Amino acid sequence: MEATIAKSKSVTMDCHNVDKKLRQIFDLTEDEANFHMKQSAFLYQLAVQTMPKSQHCLSMRLTVEYFRDDSFDQELPVKYSDPTLQHYVIFSTNVIASTVVINSTVMHARDSMNQVFHVLTNGQNYYAMKHWFLGNTFKDAVVEVLNIDPFIPDYYDKTTPSHLNLPTEFRVSFHGINNASAMHSRTQYISIFSHSHYLLPEIFKNLEKVVVLDDDIVVQQDLSTLWSLNMGQKVMGAIQICSVRLGQVRSYLGESSFQKNSCTWMSGLNVIDLARWRKLGISETYWKLVKEQVSKEGSAALASLLTFQDLIYALDNDWVLSGLGHDYGLSTQSIKKAAVLHYNGNMKPWLELGIPKYKVYWRKFLNPENQFLNECNVNP
Template identity: 30%
Template structure:
């Protein structure tokens, strides 16, 4: 029996073609996008082969279990099995340099070639390689920062050489400091005496002239600048050519002191011990951690002048008290009220000590400076506590009469002989925390603002401080110093000085 197509059937078939094509044209793009989405989602887990895509797309279409969870379980299982196993150095060296390199390498494998263990090992090796690069960069930055902080800038070296030349050819540069008619003031206790032990000409100049500028009675000020033999001529020439009148200033080299035999032996003992410590540092520094070797030691740790501060009573045998100033200070207020402070029989007045009202520490505590786990400190007969507030050196009022009645200097010498028990870095500061601990009197915190060579304090604290202390590696005369703070120091330089202009210290 034949099926006959009538006119109506043909009309029905022809009429359905066009709607069918339109429907397919609309539906097909959505189907394609949906399949592409599944394919991309399946390939996100580094599955480049068709077999892998099928394994991932199938469950998505048919709502089965998610195989990505199985993959995560496999990765965790493999990770736990390999966890703690040391990596071969050759594997770390050959590891990809970045995540993109790792993914490019992994996606080049077929699904059958993909090994989860190999993937995890490569990932661990890549992360270790990247971490090694970061640590190396940090160490290099620490080294460069340390070298920059202890180096002598070219302009300061130039100034020292030119001043030494001036001392030889210019009679004015060799004039007496102070003039003979004012020499009696050097031991007169009715004047305000400041002591600086430094070989930094610019630093000493800023300290002296900022103190003069801030003083209500500059004619009462006496400056004692102690330096070493190599810097003496340049230091003398600078202050001979740049008058501090109406104040009085003396420049004295260590080679010019004529101590009694007993005092001379005591100071030579300190010198000998310091040199032995420095020698031990250079001998054994390779056994220390690199970070401690480059980051911890400050330039002052290698300066003999820094250790002779412990001999202030011997350096000034006829003075009753003295205000000690570091060479990285800027004085902003009159220090006469500090000079008149009653130390109540104590040896040193310092900022940073917890006051009697129980207020919080101004800065760090003793535990931040001293390693109390070291038996050396736990066995000392001093009232040391990790939670007690530390105090600051750099701007201190010393009662030399009270000091002479103690054994502070001998104790310091004994401690410094034990330098092998503790890294040399910041020895003067750390051991001073110990020997002066029972002989200190707290001063109002506004007298001394330290740390400007480490951080930038709030403007209100800078304005309120009597003395700004650029303690830390970023000194204001170095290029690594904070540009925001450098102007506070440079404003006290003599910008009309031809010597400073020739050495490009100032423009």
């Protein structure tokens, strides 16, 4: 031992070289960590924004089957335009997501015979949707699939995209201080109407009232009482998010005239008085605001917030529980109490990224024995 200690003392150490080497190792490790962080963020966004392989398979299979078998090509036009019935509108390009919305709504309805669902999709997904909903029944409800593309050229101008737009979702984060030493952040995912929603009066000319459902919701209670709501002079019933007010997003609203204490509102579950919408020229107001905000990011969402100022009828918060697509902290009690569960956020229930404990509420409205789902290995 003494010999070893003596030998080690005889070796001259250049601390500068050791320090330099350690710094090089640290820099390389830091660069590698940054690379993996960026790669992880990219792959996360890719997973969020792309269609899973199994669902792409399902869409292709259904499209092929539609053209192979024309025996399903039947219509029920009388019910589709009957204003005495309860009309639900869903904007979607996702077969299984829209199926869950319809199935969960019908399963909790007191009388499904009065229910008419209109699924608005694009030309790319129209035939897959058509074949799927003609081949499946939803108690006594009827489902109409509409290709929205033919409505677009006559209504949009050159400053807006000429394709189907799903509800716009944007993330709002607020940073604050919990106590003297701890920082905390609060994040909300606000979903707002897109360009396509402002085609509703044009598409449903014979209807005076509709309920619009996003395709990332699950219905847990009967919705029929929505049709007896007295909204007074308001145009739309929606859940208001008073934790995010217009004044808090004023940097995005620019010099537009708005009430800074007004609450923002959410799409997901919306009751729309189409008759009053037409009377007040809501669509025209929206397009005017879009043109004014066209140079700004998220112009559609901003224009929607401004268009419906003072025209929102606030639905009771018990109607909708939001956050199942991003918030891990929702209680089982609040989930069971809500009439509608809204999976707003990036972690949709049909994605592998979906929050596992919330998927069970969504998955039970899919038929695991369906032939197409099995053949394409659709198992969210």
